[in-house]
Amino acid sequence: MTPADAKKKISTLREKIARHDELYYRNAKPEIADFDYDALKRELADLEAKFPEFATQESPTEKVGDDRLASFTQYRHRARMQSLDNTYSEQEFREFHQRLVKLFNREELAYVIEPKVDGLAVSVTYEHGKLVRAVTRGNGEEGDDVTENAKTIHSLPRELKASKHAPIPDVIEIRGEIYLTTEEFQRINKEREEAGEELYANPRNLASGTIKQLDTKEVAKRKLEIVLYGVGFCEPAVADKQSGYHALVKQWGLPTVERYWCATGIDAAWAAVNELDKLRHSFAYATDGAVVKLDDFRLQREAGSTSKAPRWAIAYKFAAERAETRIKAITVQVGRTGVLTPVAELEPVLLAGTTVQRATLHNKDEIARKDIRIGDYVLVEKAGEIIPAVIEVNLKRRTPSCEPYQFPKKCPVCETPVVQLEGEVAMRCPNLSCPTQVRRRLGHFVSKGALDIDGLGGAMIDDLVEKGWVKEMPDLFRLKRDDLLTLGKNVGKSTDNLLAAIETAKTRELWRVIHGLGIPHVGVAASKDLAAHFRDLEKLADAKMEDFIANKTVVIAGIGETMAAAIVGFFAEPRNRAVVTELLEIGVKPQAPAAKAAGGSTVFAGKTFVLTGTLPTMTRDEAAEKIEAAGGKVSGSVSKKTSYVLAGAEAGSKLEKAKELGVAVIDEVEFVRMLNA
The missing domain is CATH 1.10.287.610 (Helix hairpin bin)
Structure with a gap:
C-alpha cells in the first residue's frame, strides 16, 4: 500500500x-x-x-468513545476514566502477559479475573460515605451527570456501611456498569410485543438508552441494576490489591460481581477465563467477556496507561456464537398498533444450544442497509445472547435468484396502503379494523393482565373476528348465545360459561380496563396509578396534559411527560374515545380501587414481595392483590431490598437469587398466616 x-x-x-x-x-x-x-x-x-x-492524537484509536449528550450536565472525573484494550485471541492474551513479564522481570504475576458485564460504564462518588454523584464515562475526562436516574436503582445504597474492617474514605469514585437483567429485558420486550411496538435489540442498548432518559419516572419503571468493581480517585487509599478492594466494596453494602477469580501466572489466568466462559450463561445478566487485571495496585501504577487504556488490564471478549443458514422467506407481522415487523424465516440451525428458525429483521431500513434478500445465506447470532438476529449476508454464496426484497406497500392482512409516521422508522397499517390488529387488541383486552375473561383464547377470538361478530372491544359484550352455539357441537355449557365470564368482566377493577385498552407505554403499574388517581374511566379520558404535568411538576407519581402525552393522544383519537363511550353505554362499570379506610390492614406496609412458582390455592395475581391491599409492594426481581420471596412449585432463578442474597423465602401457608396476623 x-x-x-x-x-x-x-x-x-x-x-x-x-x-x-x-x-x-x-x-x-x-x-x-x-x-x-x-x-x-x-x-x-x-x-x-x-x-x-x-497518526494523530485525535484518532479514535487514541480516544475513549464519548457518550455525552447536550441535554445533560457534564461533570469532571477526579481520576480519568479509561476504556480497556480488547482481544479475541488467546495468543494476544498471552502477549499481554509477556509485556508485563518484561516490564517487571517476573513470570508469576498475580491477576484478578472478573466477568465483563455488558452495560454502560459509570462512576459513582461517595463523600464521607454518602452518595453524591453518578457520572457516565463520557470522553474519559468528563461525563454526563445521571445522579437522579441512578438513584432509581434499588441496589445502589445512598450511604456506605461502615465497619472496623471496612474503613470508608473521605472521597471515593467507584467504577462499574449499569445494566439490565435478562429477565427484565425480556419483560420489557414482551410488553412492547403485546403493544405491537418494535423490540429492543439487546440489554446493553436498552440500559444505555434508559439511563440517559430525561424523565426519572420512566427510568424507574425499567428496573436498572448496577455492579461496582473498580476504583478511581480515592482519598485516603483503602486497599492495595484489586482482590482486597472487592471485599471492601461488598462490606460497604455495594453490589459487586457475584464471582471473580484470583490466579497467578498466565496459564492459571487463562484457565479462569475458560471457566468463566462455561459459567456465564447462568448469570442473570449478559456477560460478553472476561476482564483480567493485575491484582497489585502498586504494579498497576508502575505499568501505567496509554491515552485510552491501562497497560495492566485487558478484556478478553468471547466471540458471539454465530451460525450460517439460508433465508427461506421474509414474512411481515402486524402488531396491535399496526406496526409491520419483518421476520426472516430460516432453514433451522443450532445456535447457542437452541434451534433457531426465525430471526428479527427489525424494520424496512435495516433490510435495505444490510441488503438482505430471500435465498441469501446469512450469519445469525443471538443479540445479547437472547434474540436471534441476522448479522450479515454471505455475499460469496449469493446467486442471481436472490433478488432485493421489496417491503410491502400494503398491509399483508387487509391490503390497506402502509404509512410511515413522521419521526418513525416503522411502517404501519393505519387501518384500525385490520383483522390482525383487531385480534391482537382483543387478545390483550381479555388477557389475564387485563379483563381476564376465561374462555376467550386465541382460537375463539379468531372465530369471532372471522365471522364479523366482534370488530371492537364493546362487541364482546354484545355476543348472542344462539350465535355462539353454532361454533361447534355440544358447546352449550362452554357457551354459558363464556357468557357468564363476559358478564362478570363488566365489573372488573378499573385498572384492568385501563390496561386492557392498550394505551402506549401504560403497563399494569401505571394503570393502577391512574385508577387510584382518577377513579373513573371518563375522567381519565377527559384528562389534559395539565392534569399530569402542572408547572413542570409530575402530578401522579410514576406518570411522566412521555406517558402523559401518550395517554392524552390516545383518548384524543375519536375511535378510541368512542370505544370508551360504548363500553360504558353497554353496561361496563369498572370498579375504582377501594379507599383505604383508617385502621385498614397495613400488615405488609413497607414490605416488598417477589412471587415465583405456582401457588397451591391462589394465582400469583391474587396473591399480589392481597399484598397490595395490605400495604405491601410487589416487584418482578429479587434484590437486597426484597423483604420476602413467596415461592410455589417449580420456582426458578428468583428462588436461587433469594437464597444467595439471604432474602426470606416463604410458602403460601406462611403467607396466609402473616396476612391474617
Whole structure:
C-alpha cells in the first residue's frame, strides 16, 4: 500500500468508526456487532502503526468513545476514566502477559479475573460515605451527570456501611456498569410485543438508552441494576490489591460481581477465563467477556496507561456464537398498533444450544442497509445472547435468484396502503379494523393482565373476528348465545360459561380496563396509578396534559411527560374515545380501587414481595392483590431490598437469587398466616 492509499484508507476508517461511535455511545443503537467494530479499530491501528506520519492524537484509536449528550450536565472525573484494550485471541492474551513479564522481570504475576458485564460504564462518588454523584464515562475526562436516574436503582445504597474492617474514605469514585437483567429485558420486550411496538435489540442498548432518559419516572419503571468493581480517585487509599478492594466494596453494602477469580501466572489466568466462559450463561445478566487485571495496585501504577487504556488490564471478549443458514422467506407481522415487523424465516440451525428458525429483521431500513434478500445465506447470532438476529449476508454464496426484497406497500392482512409516521422508522397499517390488529387488541383486552375473561383464547377470538361478530372491544359484550352455539357441537355449557365470564368482566377493577385498552407505554403499574388517581374511566379520558404535568411538576407519581402525552393522544383519537363511550353505554362499570379506610390492614406496609412458582390455592395475581391491599409492594426481581420471596412449585432463578442474597423465602401457608396476623 502506498502512503497515498494508506492516507485515504485511514481517513475512510476514521469516518466509519466515528459514525459507529455516535450510534453506539450517544444513540444506543449500534448497526454492527462488537466484533466487527473492533475489527475496524484494529485495522486502523495497524495502518497508523505502519504509516506513523498519519497518526494523530485525535484518532479514535487514541480516544475513549464519548457518550455525552447536550441535554445533560457534564461533570469532571477526579481520576480519568479509561476504556480497556480488547482481544479475541488467546495468543494476544498471552502477549499481554509477556509485556508485563518484561516490564517487571517476573513470570508469576498475580491477576484478578472478573466477568465483563455488558452495560454502560459509570462512576459513582461517595463523600464521607454518602452518595453524591453518578457520572457516565463520557470522553474519559468528563461525563454526563445521571445522579437522579441512578438513584432509581434499588441496589445502589445512598450511604456506605461502615465497619472496623471496612474503613470508608473521605472521597471515593467507584467504577462499574449499569445494566439490565435478562429477565427484565425480556419483560420489557414482551410488553412492547403485546403493544405491537418494535423490540429492543439487546440489554446493553436498552440500559444505555434508559439511563440517559430525561424523565426519572420512566427510568424507574425499567428496573436498572448496577455492579461496582473498580476504583478511581480515592482519598485516603483503602486497599492495595484489586482482590482486597472487592471485599471492601461488598462490606460497604455495594453490589459487586457475584464471582471473580484470583490466579497467578498466565496459564492459571487463562484457565479462569475458560471457566468463566462455561459459567456465564447462568448469570442473570449478559456477560460478553472476561476482564483480567493485575491484582497489585502498586504494579498497576508502575505499568501505567496509554491515552485510552491501562497497560495492566485487558478484556478478553468471547466471540458471539454465530451460525450460517439460508433465508427461506421474509414474512411481515402486524402488531396491535399496526406496526409491520419483518421476520426472516430460516432453514433451522443450532445456535447457542437452541434451534433457531426465525430471526428479527427489525424494520424496512435495516433490510435495505444490510441488503438482505430471500435465498441469501446469512450469519445469525443471538443479540445479547437472547434474540436471534441476522448479522450479515454471505455475499460469496449469493446467486442471481436472490433478488432485493421489496417491503410491502400494503398491509399483508387487509391490503390497506402502509404509512410511515413522521419521526418513525416503522411502517404501519393505519387501518384500525385490520383483522390482525383487531385480534391482537382483543387478545390483550381479555388477557389475564387485563379483563381476564376465561374462555376467550386465541382460537375463539379468531372465530369471532372471522365471522364479523366482534370488530371492537364493546362487541364482546354484545355476543348472542344462539350465535355462539353454532361454533361447534355440544358447546352449550362452554357457551354459558363464556357468557357468564363476559358478564362478570363488566365489573372488573378499573385498572384492568385501563390496561386492557392498550394505551402506549401504560403497563399494569401505571394503570393502577391512574385508577387510584382518577377513579373513573371518563375522567381519565377527559384528562389534559395539565392534569399530569402542572408547572413542570409530575402530578401522579410514576406518570411522566412521555406517558402523559401518550395517554392524552390516545383518548384524543375519536375511535378510541368512542370505544370508551360504548363500553360504558353497554353496561361496563369498572370498579375504582377501594379507599383505604383508617385502621385498614397495613400488615405488609413497607414490605416488598417477589412471587415465583405456582401457588397451591391462589394465582400469583391474587396473591399480589392481597399484598397490595395490605400495604405491601410487589416487584418482578429479587434484590437486597426484597423483604420476602413467596415461592410455589417449580420456582426458578428468583428462588436461587433469594437464597444467595439471604432474602426470606416463604410458602403460601406462611403467607396466609402473616396476612391474617
